[in-house]
Amino acid sequence: MKAMSNVDLYAISHELDELLKEARVQKAYQPTRDTVIIRFHVPGKGRVDVAFQAGLRVHTTQYPPENPKVPPSFPMLLRKHLKNATVKGVRQHNFDRILEIDIQKEHRFTLVVELFSQGNIILLDEDNRIILPLKHRHAQGRKITSKEEYQYPEERGIHILNVELEDLKDLFANSDSDLIRTLARSGLGGMYSEEIFLRSGVDKKLPANEVSESDVESIYQSMTELFKPLKTFKFQPQIVREVIEGEENEDETSNEVKEPHQHETTESTKNEATKTTKDESTESTSDEARKTTPDEAKETTPDEARKTTTDEITEITKNKSETKKPKKGKEDVLPLDILTYQDFKKERFETFNQAADEFYSGKVGADIKKVQEDIWAKEVGKYEKRLRIQEDTLKKFQKTIIETKKKGNLLYAHYSEVQNLLDIIHQARENFSWMEIASKLKKARKEGMKEAQIIESMDKMGVLLLNLEGERITVDANLEIPENAEKYYNKGKKAKRKIKGVNIAIERTKKDVERKRNKRELALERVQVPQKRVRKELKWFEKLRWFLSSDGLLVIGGRDAGTNELVVKRYLDNNDIYLHSDIHGAPSVVIKKGEGEGDIPESTIQEAGTLAASFSSAWNKGYGSQDVYWVHPDQVSKTPQSGEFVARGAFIIR
Template sequence: MKEEMSSVDIRYIVRELQWLVGSRVDKVYHEGDEIRIKLHTKEGRADLILQAGKRFHLTSYVKEAPKEPSGFTMLLRKHLSGGFIDAIGQHQFDRIVKIRVGDYTLIGELFRSGNIVLVDSENRIISALRYEEYRDRAIKPNAEYIFPPARENPLEVSFERFLELMREEGDLELVRALARKLNMGGLYAEEISLRAGFEKTTPVKGLSDRDLLKVYEAMLGTFNDEPRPNIVFKDGNMHDVVPIELKVYGGLEKKYFSTFSEALDEYFGRITVEKARIEQTQKLEAKKKQLLMTLAKQEEMLKGFEKAMKENQELGDLIYANYPVVERLLGEFKRATEKLGWEEFKKRIEEGKKAGNRVALMVKEIDPKEKAVTVELEGREVKLHLDKSLGENAELYYENAKKFRHKYEGALKAYEDTRRKIEEIEKLIEEEMKKELNVRRIEGRKKKWFEKFRWFVSSEGFLVLAGKDANTNEILVKKHMDKNDLYCHADVYGAPHVVIKDGQKAGEKTIFEACQFAVSMSRAWSQALYSADAYWAYPEQVTKQAPSGEYLGKGAFMVYGKRNWLHGLPLKLAVGVVNYEGEDFILCAPPDAVKVHAKSYIVIRPGKLKKGELVKKIKAILEKWGYKVREEDLNAILPPGGGEIEEVAG
């Protein structure tokens, strides 16, 4: 299974991602060996992932950011955040990508263990994921960044040079010669051989110059082939992800994608999710494994104690069951050892066994130290101490049985305790598996045209739009305000332009809500005003024509003629989930508008809570209602500045 991108993959992804040039870097996140760059592009949000030694592409799989950003994170944010991507490139045909943002370049080394290096305009290293020293270069602060020694670039090599390289080691097989001499992996070397019409094992010395010309042309054709990104499956499992259709994978199951980035994201994203799932439970799994090993040992101990307890009990009973025999043996053996001594006694027993003496044959072991003789009774060996009575000998076995019973009971308690711990861990693992992963996927959804603005649906069902900044204010009035609309504006400097679509059919309720939206989304909110004034006018009254001697910047317009004022509008908004055009949206709008369209809502007003704290509180309430929402999305729809929650209905 593929684990990192090839030089060919990087060539195709770099070409595909050229549309990101001009995008603004919003924020940079770092964890482990990867960084994620959150971008604002002409298409909206995009997340670019760069993982050392592995991959480089847009991603919809977003890891939960670490609570404490690393020093590397802070440094990257310092130099890159707010900047614009000026160039994305590949160094030669190597597994190295370069992202230039203003005076800085982020270099991703995707070979071996890889690295991520930030350099300045003079190519001096500012920081890196890892500081390392090699024979020919060093990755350390203030050192000049030097690329690894270059290898042949198959896209730039001439046919004459290609021939020279191939002939250098003519004994090599074609696939090995291509892979070794021209900086390509075995997969593409095999693909080129196949496209050229030769077996990959063909010795190069057996190919003519004309044959090698076919190989050369097949190589250029392969690396310039039309993209057809796909994931290749073997036996139902992901095997590879490639940017073009490969003959070597003919007959295998494939899943095609419109972009190579989507294919890479699906492939590596699924691996990331699986890895995150394993990481989420691996500590608990390790503890469970350890407990299972303990449990197995305890089971063996229990079996041993149970067996010993049973055997000792039975041997004690056996002594009493053979009372006359044991009593006689004890007496005879005791008199014999006292009269003859232990050595002579042993000798007499051995002679008796040879002679076939029945009593001697019963003896299995003699232990002078313990003054004991082990005899066989009913097929079982019983140790008899000659200095003890029959009852005392039986009692020894009963005492041993009692000791093993206590050990068994203690071991059983420990065994049950271990089983309980395993059950508890299994429940915890089950709970962890149910928990949301720290890797979530941002579902791709084509945004509605009105989502580039602040917006809501009035209580009477009219679409109301407002600018977010100078650029969207300009677009809203110039491109989206029609003659049948109404224009609204707060009597606050820098307030957003507000347009009621088809507003000339709207009632007073909608006009009130639109004007309330205008004042609430202005800086009057951050100034914690209780109320403010706004007015409405007709589209033809709004123009870019400035008074003589004045200039109107981007997003600024003049309103001529009568202004229809609404005074003392309360600064108050509500957050709720509203269904519009078949989709659910979390909106922040005038309370009356939200109450009509949402079952549950949260009313807010200007207040002392910082915006971040207000966002967290609203997010928590929405999650209780079953709505998952990102803090950054809530932050985008709320008015500027802090606030307070006045009412929660739901």
């Protein structure tokens, strides 16, 4: 999936700054490993969701994804620090692929979104120290981890909107590559670099340090013309898609180069930045745009002959499109018009955020499902691991039963040999220590003593390790043979008793595994591609407190001082009834009566009075009852007597 370029982010940041300024942060979610959704409340607009995907995209979204039931730690930390905080500004850092959102609560916070390389989302405190990053990183001299001071990557390349002609001359003069690669690596990207050479007619393969001054001027003029909509904030948001006509040319390749980060210096980045393909159509266009006849050359200067107007380029590329077709399936989203996509079908949008939302949101379904699969694999894996451990334990117990019985039996089968050995040891014990006896037995074994041949070792406590028929058996020289054998038999009996409990646990765990697997299958079946959120068009009274009475009449009430004013000034008509609780801090309530209808029933008045009392301050004060009065519209006034003052949302009853 295409990552946003610095040009894309410029348009996004400008629109978000206008949209989110003074908005309040409500909640944060993390539907996928790299994606965070933050919900804002924008005054006058209501809910606005913004999708931040590290290394890929930032835009408002109308496609809310399915969120995990248990939120990860990163969005929980964002909620802790940013809930109800106010957005003070959104900006792009130095025309790079870094977005910053300034947020004010008790203290100032900055949310940094990095779209270069693998990307990151980082929350900073007012001292520019990292509170928590989405991804902990330590590369290229930057340490992105908690409590460290945030450092911007090293700045490289040019600022497209602020570049001067002399800057461009210096860029080319100091380059050891061709023109197209020099521009692409400077932060312009492959697509926009190709577009500039298409417009200027300059040969993109020329060595940058050999380019003429007139060529540089032509490139500069084309660059200025291309990015003029960005400087004036007159974006042209669009999604472009191929138009398939006839057969596709097999040799046709994309002329797009992956957008490089201005300061990435790794070999992989350099390689990506140099993947400028030999687009035959573009090169032919550039060559034709530079050709003039001998007669024309006499009438124009060399510099003038080298330049081709945008209209002429359009005509040339249009003719070429009769034989060259766009790459099948290609689509893109961008904030301005470019000639490269002139033959593509264009879908226009009011804002670039809307265009980006339509472009990216349809592609994230697979990503969301993968995250859910990983979550469930981990959940099911816990029970599967428990089952494996229990089954291994069962096998160990079964093996213990067999081995201990065999060892006990072997002691009785070799009773006389073992007893003779123990008798020798007991006699020696009267004069020697255990270690001395062990040394003498070792020597006797080497000398061929029959009784010592079954000994492998003996420790300082008198415990022997014997080898009987290939089985290694431990025998305590302080105990008799039956006592040693009984120790083995008891160990086997103990293991046998435990097997019953292990079998019960295994059956229980098997059921848990099966239940979790079934839940996983059901959950994954329910994972859907995010659907567009349809904003409900509210009727005028739905912005207020309202209900239909049992008699079918509409009853409305204010929610605050502002809507109290609205209820009376805009919606109170001559045939209506006005109600208010006899207490400070209560809604203005109106029963709407249609033309030609009879008197308002008493039951409706009672129900409206209940609304007026229930939403008054009497409820919070714990009163058991509250008086409510009603009057006719002509008794409700906003005009005070001399020396009086009527606050906002308050009225005078005459």
